[in-house]
Amino acid sequence: MVEVSAVFKTTIKPAARAGLLAALTVLGGCFGFGGGDAPTPDALVTQRDLSTQPDNVKIIGEGSVTVTMLLPLSAGGSASGLAQSFENAADLALKDVATDNIRVEIRDTGGETDVAKAAAEQAIGNGSRLILGPVFAEAVRGAAEPARSAGVPVIAFSTDSSVAGRGVYLLSFLPRQDATRIVAYAASQGMNSFAALVPNNNYGLVMEAAFREAVSSAGGRAIAIERYNQGEIEASAQSLTSRGAFQALFVPNGGDDPSNAAKIFANAGLSPKLLGSGQWANKAIISSPALVGAWYPGPAPGGFANFSKKYAAAYGSNPPRTASLVYDATLLANGLVGARGDGAFRANSLQTSDGFLGVDGVFRLTRDGLSERGLAVYEVIAGGESKVISEAPTKFGR
Structure with missing residues (x-):
């Protein structure tokens, strides 16, 4: 190194x-x-x-x-x-x-x-x-x-x-690495069925492709993927609630989108593990009580x-x-x-x-x-903070 x-x-x-x-x-x-x-x-x-x-x-x-x-x-x-x-x-x-x-x-x-x-x-x-x-x-x-x-x-x-x-x-x-890391970690914790909510823009297209590839590489199944326009994540999240059971939900976008999606699923009585991206590394995002327990990747x-x-x-x-x-x-x-x-x-x-x-x-x-x-992989905890639950590697495998 x-x-x-x-x-x-x-x-x-x-x-x-x-x-x-x-x-x-x-x-x-x-x-x-x-x-x-x-x-x-x-x-x-x-x-x-x-x-x-x-x-x-x-x-x-x-x-x-x-x-x-x-x-x-x-x-x-x-x-x-x-x-x-x-x-x-x-x-x-x-x-x-x-x-x-x-x-x-x-x-x-x-x-x-x-x-x-x-x-x-x-x-x-x-x-x-x-x-x-x-x-x-x-x-x-x-x-x-x-x-x-x-x-x-x-x-x-x-x-x-x-x-x-x-x-x-x-x-x-690079956005693709976020999807690879967080999906691989979720799979290592026994999750094999996934869904995603991605914005209907260039970033969303990149993350959707990365998500599909990451799920396939992890041996999992992509149950459903919903795209949404700006400000319309609630409707797409509501649609996902009726698309079958899945263990983890990938919501890579930042802003209010993660918490709004989490609230829709909570109101429907569903509790998939929410997975985020590096965009979540912002106290304004993870301060939402609805995101406590969610995971996202980021540098050490x-x-x-x-x-x-x-x-x-x-x-x-x-x-x-x-x-x-x-x-x-x-x-x-x-x-x-x-x-x-x-x-x-x-x-x-x-x-x-x-x-x-x-x-x-x-x-x-x-x-x-x-x-x-x-x-590393972080878990959102109360008070707008997060803790490391999977440390960042300190060296690369060949």
């Missing part, structure tokens, strides 16, 4: 490493996210002064190997806020290492395909060996073309698996809380949940250069089967461009 915080333990400042490892080794106890930990960016964070090149490219770090980070800095709204927090996370990562092996160029994509393509071309022309980002699928598509042509790998932060592929990796919280507790404290101390506000991905990606790039030199970003380095240990636990990049994560 390669530890991202050092990729190999010699490049991280001792105090920072101790704090990160302490957070990562906390694998039990209670866990609950407040609104500030929700995956959606909700605030523009403060940036420290960074040197600026004539073409408005910002530079983080003083290493000899150039890495480019593509962010939607000018996209406006929450996208620009997210971009700023991602820039800060990269800055924080290089503050936490003893040696800068890389210099990170921050380039704007505007969140658009053509702008991202041009930014990637400029980065490659300037000698970039690796591209971190973009954030949105459209921009990833734009950057992927020149990057593949030049043999420069991309580690993007989109959750749209359709943009992954040869040389383009997604270091993100402790790591993000420690990262968030460091981030807030440095920049004056809490990071969005996904900022830890950028912190890990930056440390990974810096550490691989220090450990493997010219071979740092070759496929066999990026796709090591043992994976890496980051803020949110173990992860690895795969040949098809996706990422795999070790996830």
